[in-house]
Amino acid sequence: xxxxxxxxxKTYFHTRNGVVRAVDGVSFSVSRxxxxxxxxxxxxxxxxxxxxxxxxxxxxPGRIEGGQAILDGKVDLLSASEKTLQGIRxxxxxxxxxxxxxxxxxxxxxxxxxxxxxxxxxxxxxxxxLARAIKSLEEVGITEASTRIxxxxxxxxxxxxxxxxxxxxxxxxxxLLIADEPTTALDVTVQAQILELIRERQRANNSAVILITxxxxxxxxxxxxxxxxxxxxxxxxxxxxxxFKNAQHPYTVALQRSIPSLGSKGKPLYTIPGLPPDxxxxxxxxxxxxxxxxxxxGKWDNTPPPLRQVSDTHWVRESDVIxxxxxxxxxx
Amino acid sequence: MLKFILRRxxxxxxxxxxxxxxxxxxxxxxxxxxFSAERKMPEHIKQRLMEHYGLDQPLMVQYGNYLGQxxxxxxxxSFTETRSVNQILKASFPVSxxxxxxxxxxxxxIGLPVGITAAVFRNSFADYFPxxxxxxxxxxxxxxxxxxxxxxxxxxxxxxxxxGWFIPADRVLPALTIGLVYAAxxxxxxxxxxLEILSQDFIRTAKAKGVPFIRIIVLHTLKGxxxxxxxxxxxxxxxxxxxxxxxxxxxQIPGMGREFVSSAFDRDxxxxxxTVILYAVLITAANLLVDIVQVILNPRLRFEDS
Amino acid sequence: MSVKAxxxxxxxxxxxxxxxxxxxxxxxxxxxxxxHRLKKNHLALISFWVLIFMGVFCFIGPFxxxxxxxxxxxxxxxxxxxxxxxxxxxxxxxxxxxRVMVGGRVSLGVGIIATTVSLLxxxxxxxxxxxxxxxxxxAMMRVVDVLYALPFTIFVIxxxxxxxxxxxxxxxxxxxxxxxxMARIVRGQVLSLKKQEFVEAAVSLGYSTRRIILRHIIPNxxxxxxxxxxxxxxxxxxxxSFLSFLGLGVQPPMPSWGSLIKLGADNxxxxxxxxxIPALFFSVxxxxxxxxxxxxxxxxxxxxxxx
Numbered sequence: 001x002x003x004x005x006x007x008x009x010k011t012y013f014h015t016r017n018g019v020v021r022a023v024d025g026v027s028f029s030v031s032r033x034x035x036x037x038x039x040x041x042x043x044x045x046x047x048x049x050x051x052x053x054x055x056x057x058x059x060x061p062g063r064i065e066g067g068q069a070i071l072d073g074k075v076d077l078l079s080a081s082e083k084t085l086q087g088i089r090x091x092x093x094x095x096x097x098x099x100x101x102x103x104x105x106x107x108x109x110x111x112x113x114x115x116x117x118x119x120x121x122x123x124x125x126x127x128x129x130l131a132r133a134i135k136s137l138e139e140v141g142i143t144e145a146s147t148r149i150x151x152x153x154x155x156x157x158x159x160x161x162x163x164x165x166x167x168x169x170x171x172x173x174x175x176l177l178i179a180d181e182p183t184t185a186l187d188v189t190v191q192a193q194i195l196e197l198i199r200e201r202q203r204a205n206n207s208a209v210i211l212i213t214x215x216x217x218x219x220x221x222x223x224x225x226x227x228x229x230x231x232x233x234x235x236x237x238x239x240x241x242x243x244f245k246n247a248q249h250p251y252t253v254a255l256q257r258s259i260p261s262l263g264s265k266g267k268p269l270y271t272i273p274g275l276p277p278d279x280x281x282x283x284x285x286x287x288x289x290x291x292x293x294x295x296x297x298g299k300w301d302n303t304p305p306p307l308r309q310v311s312d313t314h315w316v317r318e319s320d321v322i323x324x325x326x327x328x329x330x331x332x
Numbered sequence: 333m334l335k336f337i338l339r340r341x342x343x344x345x346x347x348x349x350x351x352x353x354x355x356x357x358x359x360x361x362x363x364x365x366x367f368s369a370e371r372k373m374p375e376h377i378k379q380r381l382m383e384h385y386g387l388d389q390p391l392m393v394q395y396g397n398y399l400g401q402x403x404x405x406x407x408x409x410s411f412t413e414t415r416s417v418n419q420i421l422k423a424s425f426p427v428s429x430x431x432x433x434x435x436x437x438x439x440x441x442i443g444l445p446v447g448i449t450a451a452v453f454r455n456s457f458a459d460y461f462p463x464x465x466x467x468x469x470x471x472x473x474x475x476x477x478x479x480x481x482x483x484x485x486x487x488x489x490x491x492x493x494x495x496g497w498f499i500p501a502d503r504v505l506p507a508l509t510i511g512l513v514y515a516a517x518x519x520x521x522x523x524x525x526x527l528e529i530l531s532q533d534f535i536r537t538a539k540a541k542g543v544p545f546i547r548i549i550v551l552h553t554l555k556g557x558x559x560x561x562x563x564x565x566x567x568x569x570x571x572x573x574x575x576x577x578x579x580x581x582x583x584q585i586p587g588m589g590r591e592f593v594s595s596a597f598d599r600d601x602x603x604x605x606x607t608v609i610l611y612a613v614l615i616t617a618a619n620l621l622v623d624i625v626q627v628i629l630n631p632r633l634r635f636e637d638s
Numbered sequence: 639m640s641v642k643a644x645x646x647x648x649x650x651x652x653x654x655x656x657x658x659x660x661x662x663x664x665x666x667x668x669x670x671x672x673x674h675r676l677k678k679n680h681l682a683l684i685s686f687w688v689l690i691f692m693g694v695f696c697f698i699g700p701f702x703x704x705x706x707x708x709x710x711x712x713x714x715x716x717x718x719x720x721x722x723x724x725x726x727x728x729x730x731x732x733x734x735x736x737r738v739m740v741g742g743r744v745s746l747g748v749g750i751i752a753t754t755v756s757l758l759x760x761x762x763x764x765x766x767x768x769x770x771x772x773x774x775x776x777a778m779m780r781v782v783d784v785l786y787a788l789p790f791t792i793f794v795i796x797x798x799x800x801x802x803x804x805x806x807x808x809x810x811x812x813x814x815x816x817x818x819x820m821a822r823i824v825r826g827q828v829l830s831l832k833k834q835e836f837v838e839a840a841v842s843l844g845y846s847t848r849r850i851i852l853r854h855i856i857p858n859x860x861x862x863x864x865x866x867x868x869x870x871x872x873x874x875x876x877x878x879s880f881l882s883f884l885g886l887g888v889q890p891p892m893p894s895w896g897s898l899i900k901l902g903a904d905n906x907x908x909x910x911x912x913x914x915i916p917a918l919f920f921s922v923x924x925x926x927x928x929x930x931x932x933x934x935x936x937x938x939x940x941x942x943x944x945x
Binding site for chain 1: 532533534536537538539540541542543544545547551552555556629630631632
C-alpha cells in the first residue's frame with residue numbers, strides 16, 4: 001500500500017493579476033522504500049505540489065482548491081487540522097530544502113535545531129535528544145560530531161550544511177522524505193555525495209522519498225518512478241525506463257534532448273524554444289502547444305488533453321506537438 | 333570578541349574626550365561671560381570673582397586644571413548657584429533617570445508587542461490599525477504630545493496634575509509623552525525586523541519540522557527579529573534625553589534636562605560642561621552596550637570578529 | 639550513478655537578466671513610471687495637495703491678511719476666535735491667524751533651506767568619498783562615524799545659546815547635523831551603482847564616463863536623494879520647532895510653529911485653542927511630508943517598498 005496517495009491536487013494563487021493555477025489536478029502516489037522523482041522547469045508546480053501537502057503554502061495568496069492527499073491510508077493532509085499537520089511534519093514527513101545556506105537558522109546552534117523535532121515529536125529529554133542528534137550527524141558523515149554539534153550554521157560549508165539538513169530531516173525516521181532540489185545550490189563534486197547520502201539514509205530507514213528537481217540527470221540515477229510536470233500538470237509518468245527509453249510526450253523528449261552529453265563538444269546545445277505559459281490565464285488545451293516556436297496539430301487546442309495509458313506503469317498526456325527533428329535543430 | 337570590545341571601549345573613551353574638549357573650548361570662546369548677563373557689577377568685584385573661579389588664567393591652564401579636577405570626579409562650582417555642579421547633578425539626575433526609565437519601559441512594553449503582533453498578523457486589522465497609530469506617534473513630537481496630554485488628561489479630565497513632580501501620579505503624563513513617541517518607533521522597527529526574519533527560508537524549515545507556531549515566533553524569529561530594536565536603543569536613549577529637555581520644561585520637573593537648558597541660558601559654564609559630560613558618558617556607554625549585546629546575539633558577527 | 643553538472647536549458651533562460659538599457663537611457667521614463675505609481679497611492683497624493691495648500695497658506699496668506707504679525711494691541715490680548723480674528727489673538731494681542739501663517743513660513747522655510755544645505759554638504763562629501771575610494775573613503779567615513787556618536791541635540795542647544803541667536807545660525811547648525819545621513823546614503827548608492835550590471839553593461843558597450851555618470855548614475859542617485867530629502871524636511875522642521883519651543887530657535891517677534899506651540903503650552907489651562915491650532919497645522923504638515931516621502935520611496939524604487 002502506498003504511504004502517500006495524492007489525488008487531483010489543485011493549488012491556486014490568488015494574486016492581483018489573476019488566479020495562478022500553479023498546480024492543476026495532480027495525482028501520484030509513493031510507497032515505502034521507493035523514490036519518486038518530480039521533474040519540470042521552474043514554475044511547473046513541482047515544488048508547490050509538495051509544499052501543499054504539508055501546508056507550507058503561504059495562505060493567502062495560496063489556496064488549496066481541491067484534491068486529497070491520504071497519508072498511510074488514514075489522514076487526508078489537505079483537510080487535516082493545523083494541529084494534526086504539526087504532528088505529521090517533521091515526524092512522518094520531513095523535508096530537505098534547496099539552499100542549505102538559508103534553510104538553517106543562523107541565530108541558533110545546530111544542536112538546538114537538530115534536537116527540536118525529537119523534543120517536540122518524541123518528547124525526549126534534552127540529554128537523550130542530544131545523543132541521538134550526535135549519532136545522526138555521524139550517520140551523515142560529519143566527524144567530531146559531538147564538538148561540531150555546538151557550532152552555528154555559518155561555521156559549516158555548504159555541503160556540510162546540507163548534510164546537517166539531511167541529519168535533521170532523518171532524525172525522527174520519517175516515513176516520507178521530500179527533497180526539494182537538494183543539490184541545486186551545491187558544488188558539482190558535492191552533489192553526488194549528497195544524493196548518495198539521501199539514498200543511504202532512505203535504505204536505513206526504509207523511507208519513501210520524493211525528489212523534486214529540474215535535472216534529469218539526477219532523477220535518472222536516483223528514482224524508481226518519475227513524474228514530468230509542465231504548467232501545473234503531469235504530462236508523463238512512468239518508471240525510469242519508461243521515461244528514458246520510451247518517452248512519449250514531446251516535452252519529455254525535449255527535456256532529454258537538452259541534456260548536453262559528454263561527446264557533444266563543439267555541437268550547439270539543444271534548447272526548448274519559447275517560454276512556459278502564463279498560468280494566471282486559463283489554458284483551454286495543451287499547454288505545451290502554446291509555447292512559441294512549437295508547432296502542433298491543433299487537436300488539443302481547446303480541449304484538455306487526457307492521460308493515455310501506455311503500459312502498466314507508463315502514462316502520458318495526449319499531445320500532438322511536433323518537435324523539429326534533432327538534426328535540424330542542431331544544424332540550425 | 334574581546335578584542336572588539338576593547339577596541340570599542342577605547343573608541344568610546346576617545347569620543348568622550350573629544351566631547352569634553354570641544355564643549356570646554358566652545359563655552360570659553362563664547363562671547364560674554366557668566367557675570368555679564370546679570371545686573372551690572374563693579375569691575376573690582378568681577379575681577380575678584382574671575383580670580384576665585386580661576387577664569388583669569390590662560391585658557392590652556394584652565395583646561396588642564398579642569399581635566400585634573402574631572403579625573404577626581406569634581407565638576408567644579410556652579411557660577412550661578414551656591415551649590416556645586418556635583419550637588420546639582422546629584423539632585424537632578426535621579427529625577428531624569430526615573431523619568432527616562434519609565435519612558436523606556438512604556439516604549440518597550442507598548443512598542444514590542446504591537447510590532448510583533450503586526451508582523452505576525454500582517455495585512456490584517458491588527459497590522460493596519462496599530463501601524464497607522466504608530467505613524468501618528470512618529471509625526472507627533474514630544475513638545476506637541478506633551479501639552480496635548482496635559483490639556484486632555486490634566487485640564488479637561490482632571491485626572492492628573494498639569495505640572496510638578498511630587499506624587500507618583502505625576503510621573504504618568506511626562507513618561508507617557510516620551511514613551512508613546514518611542515513606542516511608535518519601536519513598533520515600526522520591530523515589525524520590520526520580524527517581517528524580515530519571517531520571510532526567511534529557515535522559518536519554513538522550522539515549520540516543516542512541525543515546530544508549533546508560538547515556538548517559531550519565540551525561538552526562531554525573535555532573536556533575529558529584535559536585533560534592529562536593540563541597535564535602535566542607543567539613538568533612542570539620546571532621543572529620550574532630548575525629549576526630557578522639553579518634557580521637564582512643560583511639566584516643571586526638577587530634572588537634569590531643565591537644569592541643562594536653564595544653565596545654557598544663564599551661561600553657567602561649569603554646569604553646562606558638567607551636564608554635557610554626564611550626557612556624553614551616558615549616551616556613549618549606551619551605544620557601547622548596544623554594540624556589545626548585538627555581537628553577543630548575532631553569532632555571525634561574533635564569528636567574523638574572532 | 640551519473641550526476642550532470644548542467645542546468646537544463648529552460649533553467650538557464652532568465653528573461654529579466656537582459657539589461658533594459660533603453661529604459662535606463664531614457665531618464666524620463668523612470669520618473670514617468672514613478673509618477674504613475676505615486677498617483678495610485680492615495681495617501682501620498684492627498685499629502686501632496688495638503689502640502690501645496692500649506693505652501694500657499696503660509697507664503698501667500700500673510701500678504702492677504704489685514705493684520706501684521708508684529709503689531710501688538712494690548713487691549714485685545716488673548717481674545718477667543720471671532721470673525722475678525724478667526725484663530726483669536728495671543729498674549730500681546732497679535733492676530734493668531736497671521737502668526738500661524740508667518741510661523742509656518744518660518745518653519746517650512748527653515749525646513750527647506752536647511753535641508754538644501756545638508757543635501758549640498760552630504761552629496762558632495764558622500765560622492766567624493768565614494769569616487770576617490772580606498773583609504774580616503776575609509777578616513778572620510780570614519781569621521782562621519784565619530785560625528786554620529788556625538789550627542790547632537792545637545793551641541794545644537796549649546797551652539798544656539800552661546801552664539802548670537804539668528805536664523806542664519808539656525809540654518810547652519812541644523813544643516814550641519816543633518817548632512818551625515820545624506821553623506822552615508824549617497825556614498826552607498828554611488829558605490830553600489832558603480833558595481834551594478836547596467837553600469838558594467840554601459841561600460842562594456844563603450845559609453846564614455848561622462849555619459850555614464852550623467853545618464854546612468856545621476857538619475858539613479860537622484861531618486862534616493864529626492865526621497866531622503868522629502869524625509870529630511872520634516873526632521874529639520876522638528877529640530878527647528880524643538881529649539882524654538884525651548885526658546886533657542888527663531889527669536890521674537892518672529893514666530894515659528896514651535897514657539898507658537900510653546901505659547902499654547904504655557905496657556906493650556908485657559909486658552910487651549912492657542913495650543914491646538916498651531917499643533918494641528920504643524921502635525922498635519924509633518925504627516926504629509928512623511929507620507930509623501932514614503933510614497934515617493936515606493937514609487938521610485940518599487941523593490942524597496944515594505945510589502
